[in-house]
Amino acid sequence: MASSHLLCNTFPFQTSCNLSSKSNTSSFKPRRSFSFCQKVQFRRTPVVKATRKQVELVYDPDEKLNKLADEVDKQAPLSRLTLFSPCKVNVFLRITSKREDGYHDLASLFHVISLGDVIKFSLSPSKSIDRLSTNVSGVPLTGDNLIIKALNLYRKKTGTDNHFWIHLDKKVPTGAGLGGGSSNAATALWAANQFSGCLATEKELQEWSSEIGSDIPFFFSHGAAYCTGRGEIVQDIPSPVPSGIPMVLMKPPQACSTAEVYKRFQLDKTSQADPLTLLEKISMNGISQDVCINDLEPPAFEVLPSLKRLKQRIAAAGRGQYDAVFMSGSGSTIVGIGSPDPPQFIYDDDEYQDVFVSEANFLAREANKWYQQPASTTCSSPPEFSRSAE
Template sequence: NKREDGYHELASMFQAISLHDDLLFHVLPADAEEDQLECEDPNVPLDRSNLVLKAIDVFRKRTGRTEKFIVKLKKRVPVQAGLGGGSANAATALWGVNQLCGKIATNEELADYGAEIGSDISFFFSLGTAYCTGRGEILENVSELMPTSLYIIKPKEGLSTGAVFKNLDIASIEDRDPLKLKETLEQESIYTAEFVNDLEAPSFKLCPKLADIKQACQEAGFKVVLMSGSGTSFFCLGEPYRDFVEIFEDRMKELFDVDIYQARFLNRKDGDHWYLQS
């Protein structure tokens, strides 16, 4: 449902994964007039529209700190993929500058700062697996999911989140209780859970090729195939059929011109640690 503030009421399972960007932070000299953001990817805006710089602005506003920072960003997460790459970087910026300022804000306060910038930024201050409601900013930690093979399939086409929600038919959304998914993940298996993404239908309407990609992944034998967020990437859990293992990636790239990433689930130990590769 759409709220009075213009956002839709959401109920979603979020999971952090190992596909990531790199961010390196330094405090600039005291006479620095503004923050600096460096990135070699020409598709990344380096002005104040970037969520990283917005996050630093909010941190200063909420804490009263005055330091300026230089941030070096190396992009790996594809854009317009529904993977939350920009939101993850904003959360990391909040975490990083807070560390450089002596950990003056708590984990809960940083999550609150994130909610001021974007709906799903707060998620990254969970422990990595969370049930999110509201507009995405209200989070409840969930037990870590069982390890499994994870493939991310990303076509070259991208869709804006706004366009996808604009084409969402509220009357046609699934009536299954999202809490049932949460309970299944906690009590049974990731493979027995009934995954649903109500944003698939409007995304497929805007980009029919997406439906063909999903079908091809299902026919390859993955246990779970679902679009991530508002797309256009898909996550596939498990492995393809034995006959497809050697040819799956080449075939998908040939048929649909996609990028394929292998990743894994990622969780934090506690609120005092950020996400680390192991």
């Protein structure tokens, strides 16, 4: 290969600058010799032959949606929001009377707990439709879902036209008496209000929510409330129990239909305990078996006899382990207060291999903030879902 070399001469010099107050002259004195030599090589450039390349086009719908969401991000102050949607337990549940409209009046201590779903909201360019997705099957994704009902309700009340992409990461089983669907609706109302610059007060959101569900208003409390009426009359109270008390939730795969439970309910066979007295006892002495009364247990056990047997076995095996064992809401979750662990037979018996198990704690929220997701909540198995919307 041809090449040429360029040689440089050696120049001995040193540059220095000494400024004297007596003279404006500059002197340069050599100290060391420097040799500069540059070697330049010229090489032939290889010829590259053009070849035909195969181009593969891939359509990625998720990427397209993300790009659309990014476009919305640039135009709106808030375009995405991820919120925790916790469920609840009824520490006690008294049914006090039957109303003329066919509903029953109740008196209950509701308390939010640390088991919950995660809901991601993204502002949609659409002004006509919401799109809901979820990680499980069996959850309605259309207007029957309480999330969509809540968003429609907010738009109706405020005149706003925001629509959303929503992803529901479901952890709370349905048909469990834990109010998971009601919590989702309350969370959606809170989210819609944030996207609209908080046009409504929390009190207004709470009042509006009773139009689509009796348990929804409770979640606008700060975590603990004494609820009466159909459940929509919410008296926000300081938590009467320490947040650190552990509990375990155990739900068989079978769900209890609330309608069926109330159909079998007999008012004359309920407890006669005064609900305010129960609340006072819990505030003074904590949770014990004698205050955890649920008037819906007998009819629920008629609907699902295996649930009665499960509760009896848990209570017997958990003596000394649990402060109280009770059913939440209309079932079918059995709650053990005082330990995060289920009895050993839940793991050992084949009959209970499909039981949903989760540890939990009582949870509250700060004023003007939504519920914060705890660091971790352990579930032994994914929840099973029925077709009914909770």
